[in-house]
Amino acid sequence: MGAIFSNIGAILIALLALSIIVMVHEFGHFIAGKAVGMQVLEFSIGMGPKIVQKERKGTMYSLRWLPIGGYCRFLGEDESDDDPRAMNNISVGRRAIMVAAGALMNFVFAFVVAALLLMFFGGDYSSRIVTVDEGRPAIEAGLMAGDKIVSVNGVAVETASQARTEIQKDPTQPITLTVEREGQLVENLVMTPVYDEASQSYLIGITFGERIPLSFFEAIKQAGQMLVDIVTQMFVFLKNLIFKFEGAQDLGGPVRIVSILGDAAKIGFAGTWDAITLAIKNLMMFGVLISINLGVINLLPIPGMDGARLVFIAIEAIRGKPIPPEKEGMVHFCGLVFMMGLFVVLTFQDIRALIFPGT
Numbered sequence: 361m362g363a364i365f366s367n368i369g370a371i372l373i374a375l376l377a378l379s380i381i382v383m384v385h386e387f388g389h390f391i392a393g394k395a396v397g398m399q400v401l402e403f404s405i406g407m408g409p410k411i412v413q414k415e416r417k418g419t420m421y422s423l424r425w426l427p428i429g430g431y432c433r434f435l436g437e438d439e440s441d442d443d444p445r446a447m448n449n450i451s452v453g454r455r456a457i458m459v460a461a462g463a464l465m466n467f468v469f470a471f472v473v474a475a476l477l478l479m480f481f482g483g484d485y486s487s488r489i490v491t492v493d494e495g496r497p498a499i500e501a502g503l504m505a506g507d508k509i510v511s512v513n514g515v516a517v518e519t520a521s522q523a524r525t526e527i528q529k530d531p532t533q534p535i536t537l538t539v540e541r542e543g544q545l546v547e548n549l550v551m552t553p554v555y556d557e558a559s560q561s562y563l564i565g566i567t568f569g570e571r572i573p574l575s576f577f578e579a580i581k582q583a584g585q586m587l588v589d590i591v592t593q594m595f596v597f598l599k600n601l602i603f604k605f606e607g608a609q610d611l612g613g614p615v616r617i618v619s620i621l622g623d624a625a626k627i628g629f630a631g632t633w634d635a636i637t638l639a640i641k642n643l644m645m646f647g648v649l650i651s652i653n654l655g656v657i658n659l660l661p662i663p664g665m666d667g668a669r670l671v672f673i674a675i676e677a678i679r680g681k682p683i684p685p686e687k688e689g690m691v692h693f694c695g696l697v698f699m700m701g702l703f704v705v706l707t708f709q710d711i712r713a714l715i716f717p718g719t
Contacts, residue, residue, distance in 0.1 A: 374622040375427050377643055379406065381466070381651045382429035385658070388465025389458055390432045396454035399435035399445035406430055434458075440685070452677045459669045466655030467587065470648045474583035477644045478574050481637070482582065485520035485568040489539075496565020497551035503566060507539040507546070520568035527553065531562030590652050598660075663695020 383405060390403050399418055406424035413422040424430075436446025447455065487509040492499045509517055512526035513536055527535055531553040538547045553562035574582065658666040668691070676682040 371622050372427075373643075377647060378650070379427045379429055381469070381647060381654060384469045384651065385462040385466050385654060386430050386432045388461040388463070388468075391465075392458045392461030393432070393434055396450060396457055397445055398447060398450055398454075398458060399443060400432060401435050402431075402433040404430045404432075448682075452673050456670060456673050459666050459673065460659070462666055463655040463658045466651045466658075470590075470651040470655070471583055471587055473644050473651070474586050474648045475579050477641065477648070478579040478582050478586075479576065481641050481644075482579060483572045483574040486570045486572050487517050487520055487523045487568065488570045489566045490569035491567040493565035493567075496563065497554060498565040501537075501549045501551035501564075502546075503537070503539065503549060503551075503564075504541065507541050509537055510540050510545070511538040512536075519572065523568075527564065528562065535564075586648070587652065590649060591656060594653065594656050662699070664692045664699055665695070668692065668695060 386403070390400055393400055401418075402420045402422065404422045404424055406426050407428050407430065408424045408426035411423045411425055413420055415421075434447045435441055435443055436448040436450075440446070440448045443449070450458075489498075489503060489505055489507045489509070492503050492505055509523045511517060512523055513529075515526050517523045517526060534550050534552045537549040537551070538545060539549065540546075551564055553564050555561075556563045659670075661667040661671050672683055672688050672691075682688075
């Protein structure tokens with residue numbers, strides 16, 4: 361029974377996390393639309409039947425039963441209106457700002473979450489040793505808990521990753537460490553790493569555990585680099601998918617996304633502080649990845665996506681007049697049919713993978 365409640369709780373947390381990411385996107389459209397003078401008819405949190413609604417300054421705000429995203433509806437979006445605040449009466453530049461703002465907000469959200477993740481959980485570990493394993497080369501060479509590695513084979517190190525890099529350069533050969541112990545240097549501690557089958561790596565039998573906190577500006581810098589790296593990797597994936605037909609098996613639909621988020625959340629149900637911390641870290645990291653993915657996909661020129669709407673706005677700016685709404689609508693309709701078909705295929709693929717792992 362406990363496992364059932366754990367799974368249900370994990371799914372609910374996953375749906376909530378996914379809904380927050382989608383709502384961030386819609387909020388981008390909402391706030392940008394308001395800023396450029398558009399009339400927002402409705403801003404909805406969730407889908408399905410309404411739980412509660414409230415009208416304010418011509419906008420209906422509603423909360424709905426299904427926690428799976430939401431939407432933002434503008435005056436003049438579906439059919440022309442004489443109101444100067446209607447979308448059809450707003451300049452192409454202002455409309456472009458509103459359309460692009462959803463994806464932009466996803467990137468901003470991902471950046472903020474990444475920066476918080478790095479500030480609270482990021483940073484490298486120091487090279488101070490917290491445990492030394494019995495029967496391993498480190499203890500036999502005389503290393504002790506509390507020692508701080510200051511050099512490996514004569515190369516100065518300050519962090520755990522630097523120490524690991526030097527140790528792994530030629531792990532089959534003896535290494536010489538210099539450590540700081542109670543304010544004194546202890547030199548010429550020689551040991552040879554041993555191969556560990558479980559981790560498939562060479563180890564000397566030590567654990568680093570003192571994390572070096574990142575400064576605010578360092579976290580901001582690394583968060584920016586993280587976003588650049590993720591976007592770059594995504595475009596490489598899309599290029600290989602389109603031109604080399606590689607990576608199709610790695611595509612996942614909403615079921616897979618919820619499953620991944622649910623697994624991340626479920627870790628925290630172990631009840632220990634370490635488990636809860638790990639669950640929060642995983643959820644934040646997956647949130648960053650999904651938000652960036654949503655932003656990038658929406659900017660692609662796929663009919664029905666924001667990217668295609670930006671293309672139509674650009675064509676209107678060049679021609680000096682809009683594409684007839686019925687023609688643009690038909691293009692977006694075909695795109696949505698394609699996306700729904702892809703949605704069904706990916707959902708089937710996700711469910712099959714859950715029921716028959718490895719297929």
